[in-house]
Every structure is written in structure tokens, then in C-alpha cells.
Amino acid sequence: MTPSQRIDRLIAGIADWRGKTFAGIRKAILETDREIVEDWKWMGSPVWSRDGMIAVANAHKGKVKLTFLHGAKLPDPDKLFNAGLDGNARRAIDFFEGDKIDTRALKALVRAAIAFNQAKSRKK
Numbered sequence: 001m002t003p004s005q006r007i008d009r010l011i012a013g014i015a016d017w018r019g020k021t022f023a024g025i026r027k028a029i030l031e032t033d034r035e036i037v038e039d040w041k042w043m044g045s046p047v048w049s050r051d052g053m054i055a056v057a058n059a060h061k062g063k064v065k066l067t068f069l070h071g072a073k074l075p076d077p078d079k080l081f082n083a084g085l086d087g088n089a090r091r092a093i094d095f096f097e098g099d100k101i102d103t104r105a106l107k108a109l110v111r112a113a114i115a116f117n118q119a120k121s122r123k124k
Helices: 003-012 017-032 103-123
Strands: 037-041 045-049 053-060 063-068 091-095
Touching: 003 017, 003 037, 003 045, 017 045, 017 053, 017 063, 017 103, 053 103
Parallel strands: none
Antiparallel strands: 037 045, 045 053, 053 063, 063 091
16 A cells, blocks of 8 residues: 555544544645655654655644654744744644645745755755
């Protein structure tokens, strides 16, 4: 089974609001850049990458968490990050029931993560 098929299965298995939210997050990420690659890591976590890891998502009890690997280094003018703010590297967005996905702002954050990855790989 491909990583994308595993993610399809994961989302389909989440019967409550978290499945719809997860699907919306995934759709926004994949629409941002056609070269984004989906992967399946750490025994069941969807991961999106382009020139390095962008973000990982998980459905938890009561929320869907989207964690950006280098979130602390990314501009967040729309203040999407609301979790993991005290770390040196990662930043996360916790989506709760009733939260609306700000697709425009999320795509801008994904683009910033891609730009960060590309700049980092040019330095090597």
C-alpha cells in the first residue's frame, strides 16, 4: 500500500469531525505545491515533504495536530501556530471541533516551510 493510500485509509477510519478536518488539512497542503510528497512514518503518521520534511499530522482525542518540523523558523503573520510555542524547532497547529481551516494562511505557511527547506539545502 502506498503512503497516500494509507493516509486515505486513516482519514476514512476517523468517523467524527476530525476526519473531515484531517482531509481538509491534507487537501490544502497538497494544493499548495504539486511537488509535495506524502509519506507514512513513525508507525502511522502522515508526513508531507518537499526538499525536506514540511509537516506531520495526527488525530488525537479531541483535536487534529499539524506539526511543522521547522515551525520556529517560519514567519506566521496569521498566528496559526497555537501549540508547541516554547520549543526551539517545532511549532504546531491544534485544530479543535468547530475550528475553520484558514486555507490561505495554511498554504502560506506550507510555502514558507518549502522555502526554508530549499534555503537550508542550498547551504549544504
